[in-house]
Amino acid sequence: MTTISGGCQCGAVRYRVETELENPHLCHCRMCQKAAGNYFMPLASAPRGKVAITRGEPGWFRSSGIVRRGFCRDCGTPLFFDPVGEADIAVTLGSLDDPSRCKPVSEDSVESRVHFLAAWADTRQKVTEDDFSAAEIEAIRAGNRQHPDRDTDVWPMEGNRG
Known part of the structure; x- marks a missing residue:
């Protein structure tokens, strides 16, 4: 069985999908741009019954009459696009x-x-290690408050209390 997990940046909201995701795409609509705080929103779908919240409760914003968007109330991470x-x-x-x-x-x-998005293919691809010294990278890692990309047994994690 396929299991895909995810969650917000701080770890307050976690979810699990018990199937492969369908129709992975980039949505360029203005509503998605605003919701993502970015030039596009990357999304993929699954049957509602195959998606389970495993920690916390997302906040919901009804962005239109037919869609609500789920996010973490603590850190603001966009998590769900829910066509009601x-x-x-x-x-x-x-x-x-x-x-x-x-x-x-x-x-x-x-x-x-x-209009300039097509130009991204010709832009320089910056690698973190090229922009920061080893000491700066270690300082970033040591002060990182982001939830790890895995489920954890304890929340909040020690040292991750803001």
């Missing part, structure tokens, strides 16, 4: 514990794509 009354619910691909497992197959609402 539909059979499926979508999760944000960036909230997966392993976001690389779900490669987008399409881009949606391309009429709203920001």
Whole structure:
């Protein structure tokens, strides 16, 4: 059986999907841009009954008459795109514990794509180790308050209380 897990940045909300995700895509609509605080929102769907919240309770914002969006009330991470009354619910691909497992197959609402996005292919790809010294990277790791990309038995984790 396939199990995919994910959650918010701080770990207050965790979820599990008991099937493969369907229709992984990048949505460029303005509503998704605003909800993500980014140029697009990466999403994939699963049947509602295959998605379970395993820790905490997400907050919900009714972004339109037909959609509500789930997020962590503590850290603000966008987690769910819920088309009310539909059979499926979508999760944000960036909230997966392993976001690389779900490669987008399409881009949606391309009429709203920001005009310079196509230029990304020609931009420099920055590697963290090239931009920071070993001491700076260690300082970032030592002060990291982000929940690890896995379920934990205890929450909040020691040293992760804000």
